[in-house]
Amino acid sequence: MLLARLVQTSTAVAATRSRVAKRTLLAAVLAEASADDVATVASYLAGSATQRRTGVGWRGLTSLPDPALEPTLTVDDVVTRLDELAAVAGGGSRERRRALVDDLFGRATPEEQTWLVGLLTGELRQGALESLVLDAVAEAAEVPAPLVRRAAMLGGGLTSVAHAAMTGGTESLEAFALEPGRPVLPMLAASATDVPAAVAKAVPEGRDVVVDAKLDGIRVQVHRVGDDVRVYTRSLDDVTSRVPEVVETVAALDVTTAVLDGEAIALRDDGSPRPFQETGARTASRTDVETLRTRTPLTTYFFDVLHLDGEDLLDRPLSERLDRLRATLPATAQVPRVVTSDPGQAETFFRTLVAAGHEGVVVKDPDAPYEAGRRGSGWVKVKPVHTLDLVVLGVERGSGRRSGLLSNIHLGARDGDGFVMLGKTFKGMTDETLAWQTERFRELATDDDGYTVTVRPEQVVEIAFDGVQRSTRYPGGLALRFARVVRYRDDKTAAEADTLETVRGFLA
DNA sequence: TTCCGACAGTGGGGTCGCAAT
DNA sequence: ATTGCGACCCCACTATCGGAA
Numbered sequence: 121m122l123l124a125r126l127v128q129t130s131t132a133v134a135a136t137r138s139r140v141a142k143r144t145l146l147a148a149v150l151a152e153a154s155a156d157d158v159a160t161v162a163s164y165l166a167g168s169a170t171q172r173r174t175g176v177g178w179r180g181l182t183s184l185p186d187p188a189l190e191p192t193l194t195v196d197d198v199v200t201r202l203d204e205l206a207a208v209a210g211g212g213s214r215e216r217r218r219a220l221v222d223d224l225f226g227r228a229t230p231e232e233q234t235w236l237v238g239l240l241t242g243e244l245r246q247g248a249l250e251s252l253v254l255d256a257v258a259e260a261a262e263v264p265a266p267l268v269r270r271a272a273m274l275g276g277g278l279t280s281v282a283h284a285a286m287t288g289g290t291e292s293l294e295a296f297a298l299e300p301g302r303p304v305l306p307m308l309a310a311s312a313t314d315v316p317a318a319v320a321k322a323v324p325e326g327r328d329v330v331v332d333a334k335l336d337g338i339r340v341q342v343h344r345v346g347d348d349v350r351v352y353t354r355s356l357d358d359v360t361s362r363v364p365e366v367v368e369t370v371a372a373l374d375v376t377t378a379v380l381d382g383e384a385i386a387l388r389d390d391g392s393p394r395p396f397q398e399t400g401a402r403t404a405s406r407t408d409v410e411t412l413r414t415r416t417p418l419t420t421y422f423f424d425v426l427h428l429d430g431e432d433l434l435d436r437p438l439s440e441r442l443d444r445l446r447a448t449l450p451a452t453a454q455v456p457r458v459v460t461s462d463p464g465q466a467e468t469f470f471r472t473l474v475a476a477g478h479e480g481v482v483v484k485d486p487d488a489p490y491e492a493g494r495r496g497s498g499w500v501k502v503k504p505v506h507t508l509d510l511v512v513l514g515v516e517r518g519s520g521r522r523s524g525l526l527s528n529i530h531l532g533a534r535d536g537d538g539f540v541m542l543g544k545t546f547k548g549m550t551d552e553t554l555a556w557q558t559e560r561f562r563e564l565a566t567d568d569d570g571y572t573v574t575v576r577p578e579q580v581v582e583i584a585f586d587g588v589q590r591s592t593r594y595p596g597g598l599a600l601r602f603a604r605v606v607r608y609r610d611d612k613t614a615a616e617a618d619t620l621e622t623v624r625g626f627l628a
Numbered sequence: 629t630t631c632c633g634a635c636a637g638t639g640g641g642g643t644c645g646c647a648a649t
Numbered sequence: 650a651t652t653g654c655g656a657c658c659c660c661a662c663t664a665t666c667g668g669a670a
Contacts, residue, residue: 139635139666177655210655214647243637247665251635311661338658357657397642400658404644495634520637521664528639546639547662586660589641599641604661 121157123198123228124191125149126164127235134246142248146256155287157195162282164195166253167244170279171202172357175209175217178241184233185226193227198236245520250278261285263293271296273305273493274434298432300377301345303352305493307381307424309482309501315467318483318500330438330484331466332423333456333473334501337385337399340420342370344378362403364410365418369453377429378448381490382422382455392477395628396601397589423455423482426490438498439486459486474504477628505584506626508600508618509609511539512579515561516572518546518554526558526573531583531603533596535620539577540596542623547604548584557608578614582606588626596620598627 129149133142146165153161163170201224208216225233238244254272258265263285272281275296284292298304312318323329339354340363349367351360360367366384386399393399394416402416425445426434433441445454458469470481480503488498510531518527528546532539549557564575584606591599598620 137665173656175655179654210646212647214654245637247636249636336659353658355657396659401643404642404658406645497633518638520639522638544640545661547660550663584661591641593641601641602660603640 121149121153121161121195122191123193123195123232123235125152126161126195127191127231129165130235130238130244130246131231133248137247139248139252142246142252143256143259146248146253147259150256150260150282150286153286155283158286159279159283160195160199162253162257163279164198164239165256166248166250166278167239167242167246168250168278169202169239170199171206171209173209174202174205174240175212176205176221176240180217180221181225181237181240184237185222187225187230187233188227189229191229191232193224193232197227198224253278254281257282257285261289263290267293269493274298275302298379298427298434300379300427301343301348301350303341303343303356304379304426305356306339306341306354307491307493307499308495309499310495310497311501311503312483313502313505315470315481315483315502316463318481318502319463319466321497321500322483322485323487326461328459328461328486329466330442330486331458331460331469332482332484333421334479334482334503335383335385335421335455336393336396336479337383337418338403340366340382340384342366342378342380342382342420342422344370344373344375344380346376347371359403362406362409363418365413366420369420373448375429375448377427378425379427380422380445380449381424381426382420384418384420386416387419395589420453421455422449422453423457424490426492434490434492437487437489438484441490442486470502479503503586505586507582507584507606508533508623509580509612509616510542510583511577511614511617512561512564512575512581513539513541513577514572514574515557516544522546522554524558525554526561527554529557529561529581529605530572531581531600532577532617533620533623534614534617535596539614539617540620541594542596542598543591543594543600543603545583545600545603545605547602549605553605553608560608580609580612580614580617582609587628588623590627596623598623 129145132145160170205220254268255265258268268285271293272278312321319329341352343350349370351363351366353359386394386402388394405412425441428444460466483500485498512529513532514530515526516528518525528544530541530544532541561575565573566576567574583603585600586602588598589601
């Protein structure tokens with residue numbers, strides 16, 4: 121298939137807001153693709169290269185060769201070039217990558233160049249990603265959408281499912297099942313502002329809820345098949361070699377086959393959690409793991425079991441899965457948990473965990489199945505939220521649907537006679553807020569480099585955040601974690617804003 | 629007819645490993 | 650040694666569509 125066919129479709133998909141129309145456009149292309157092409161075509165329609173890493177990003181695509189006049193590139197040509205790039209990713213010379221990029225882009229028309237940049241940066245911005253393409257696969261193959269979705273979640277993603285659906289239909293899709301050794305997309309949690317709201321969202325009134333501790337570490341999905349243990353992250357990256365403690369915990373269990381879901385976290389000697397940065401650094405390190413584990417050991421806590429000794433448990437209610445978990449794992453390897461119908465008890469558990477330095481809780485419906493890849497209401501997380509009144513020091517131009525608006529604001533805390541920047545945020549703004557702040561910050565502008573507008577430090581903004589972390593990027597040595605706008609405050613002057621000292625007090 | 633679940637988009641800070649400077 | 654880049658860890662929030670109620 122010609123790449124131009126995909127580019128043309130992407131343009132048409134971007135041009136309509138109707139999801140049904142997008143789906144139909146995508147399905148038409150899938151139906152045209154050959155059996156050899158269809159997996160790649162599905163991935164490209166969803167805006168993803170088939171290679172996990174190509175070593176080429178936004179920066180490597182800033183200067184491109186002159187484009188081709190005629191569209192001649194095929195989907196297969198692109199795959200071939202990206203395979204070559206992937207082969208030198210994280211090892212090859214920049215010059216070699218440059219040559220491969222130039223060759224590929226030199227054979228692309230201007231439209232194809234733009235599309236390829238979107239593909240490689242993950243910013244196609246056509247209003248359709250994997251989820252919509254899965255629906256399109258169902259339409260093209262004339263099979264039920266839930267069947268396609270389930271197969272994708274359990275069977276290794278869009279590409280293999282697209283191929284199976286288009287070549288084998290319903291029968292092929294039904295063959296996809298949880299297979300120990302092959303990771304499945306993890307179930308995700310919705311969120312609520314407090315424990316009562318979370319309980320109300322998770323279960324009908326008066327029923328039991330499961331309340332799990334939410335630990336601030338790295339999500340791990342562990343597969344054991346006989347003596348072989350493999351560890352996957354939330355995005356299904358294989359990190360087995362980096363986390364031997366997790367492997368040992370599961371290897372010690374009295375089972376032959378298991379799939380477990382949990383969290384790995386670095387703790388202090390007294391059992392309190394270390395800052396997320398330390399757990400993150402530990403799990404990201406690949407070199408000299410043996411030294412690292414003595415310095416920053418990881419502890420693993422599991423909260424779910426998807427498979428046990430030949431038995432799939434995904435569709436079993438959580439209460440039953442937890443019974444199996446309790447029978448299989450020592451208490452020390454399980455996430456702290458209470459099961460209660462008393463909202464007061466859930467609240468107390470939440471407060472105790474937060475006081476101990478943990479992130480919060482996840483409230484769960486005991487009747488809910490494990491919905492791989494979904495952010496259902498069966499799991500609802502609750503974390504404490506802090507707020508500060510900070511001063512806007514600058515604002516950046518937005519992109520995409522925020523083009524023409526001033527979007528990402530720079531936040532400062534009061535320090536002596538001046539202000540110290542603590543981070544940025546673009547979250548929590550409604551369209552109305554964006555329109556207002558665009559006008560407001562143009563009035564306060566003192567400088568403009570074409571991207572960032574510097575403003576007189578006068579506008580106070582109330583900011584919600586999850587915590588304060590150490591920073592090497594910002595001059596105060598501190599940065600906010602997950603900062604978002606609550607509201608602009610016109611009842612406070614910059615002289616009344618919170619100080620750097622106050623912010624430092626939030627450092628754990 | 630209204631409501632709400634699911635998606636896509638818009639980006640945040642920190643960390644590692646590697647190549648180039 | 651330091652810097653820039655890509656990839657990945659953690660992620661919140663709003664607007665919108667279209668099926669559910």
